Amino acid sequence: AAQPAGAVAPLNTYAIAHRGVPVEAPENTLASIDRAAALGIEWVENDVQRTKDGALIIMHDTSLARTTDVEQRYPRRAPWKVADFTLAEIQKLDAGSWFDRRFKGERVPTLRSYLRRVDHNQQKLLLEAKEPGLYPGIEEQLVTELRRAGWLDRRHVARRLVVQSFDAKSLKAFHRLRPDVRTGFLGAPKAADLPSYAKFVDQINPNHKSVTADWVRAVHALKGPQGKRLTVSAWTVDDGRRAVALARLGVDGIISNAPHVVEEALDEE
Numbered sequence: 433a434a435q436p437a438g439a440v441a442p443l444n445t446y447a448i449a450h451r452g453v454p455v456e457a458p459e460n461t462l463a464s465i466d467r468a469a470a471l472g473i474e475w476v477e478n479d480v481q482r483t484k485d486g487a488l489i490i491m492h493d494t495s496l497a498r499t500t501d502v503e504q505r506y507p508r509r510a511p512w513k514v515a516d517f518t519l520a521e522i523q524k525l526d527a528g529s530w531f532d533r534r535f536k537g538e539r540v541p542t543l544r545s546y547l548r549r550v551d552h553n554q555q556k557l558l559l560e561a562k563e564p565g566l567y568p569g570i571e572e573q574l575v576t577e578l579r580r581a582g583w584l585d586r587r588h589v590a591r592r593l594v595v596q597s598f599d600a601k602s603l604k605a606f607h608r609l610r611p612d613v614r615t616g617f618l619g620a621p622k623a624a625d626l627p628s629y630a631k632f633v634d635q636i637n638p639n640h641k642s643v644t645a646d647w648v649r650a651v652h653a654l655k656g657p658q659g660k661r662l663t664v665s666a667w668t669v670d671d672g673r674r675a676v677a678l679a680r681l682g683v684d685g686i687i688s689n690a691p692h693v694v695e696e697a698l699d700e701e
């Protein structure tokens with residue numbers, strides 16, 4: 433409906449839970465996903481990597497050291513790379529105590545257990561292929577896991593799923609496999625380069641410090657491979673005032689460690 437004279441249009445910007453809600457629960461764990469759901473945050477962002485024996489797991493760093501007790505459990509295996517450990521070894525790790533004793537015993541989730549935990553009917557998934565160059569063929573594996581868990585069913589795929597990466601080559605490969613799945617490029621290509629990305633991505637998701645109104649307009653002027661306007665989700669913003677400022681620059685999504693704080697600030701506008 434037309435706005436009355438002088439009225440400010442409501443902000444349509446939404447928050448995305450970055451690695452779950454890592455200000456309240458250990459990042460990239462099922463506890464963190466559950467926290468996002470409990471706070472009513474629809475979109476969750478998490479990172480996927482691959483173990484030595486080929487299992488996909490949810491983990492941000494390429495080393496297990498920061499977010500598990502791997503150094504104590506396997507002291508002689510520095511630098512504790514994800515790719516050097518089997519799933520059975522990783523499943524023995526405590527991924528919660530480093531954050532708070534209340535989360536002792538929290539495990540590193542497999543992608544499979546994670547995809548079962550995120551509710552198709554309530555939540556939306558922004559899944560990042562982290563460092564896919566380290567894991568050749570991960571795109572096919574992602575498709576298999578997503579299909580098996582029902583995320584590629586037509587009713588979910590169109591509205592509830594985006595696969596993102598810093599790696600354009602990997603996104604192109606993923607897009608070729610499943611053109612029906614939306615993809616997001618992590619970065620802020622200059623305006624002149626955006627049309628080449630619009631051939632295989634639906635979102636351009638930049639560091640929030642790169643965002644200007646002109647750049648957002650340049651992204652929005654393009655249509656993605658499915659014929660829909662490209663969108664912008666900026667990361668990582670935990671301050672409500674900054675989130676509102678980005679929304680006023682036209683940003684569609686705000687990826688946040690404190691998505692409930694961001695959502696509240698956006699709602700108040």
Ligand code: G3P
Nearest residue numbers: 450477479560618667687
């Ligand atoms: O979703 C954007 C953001 O997650 C990208 O950076 O390092 O937190 O995965 P990073």
Ligand code: CA
Nearest residue numbers: 477478479560
């Ligand atoms: Ca990420």
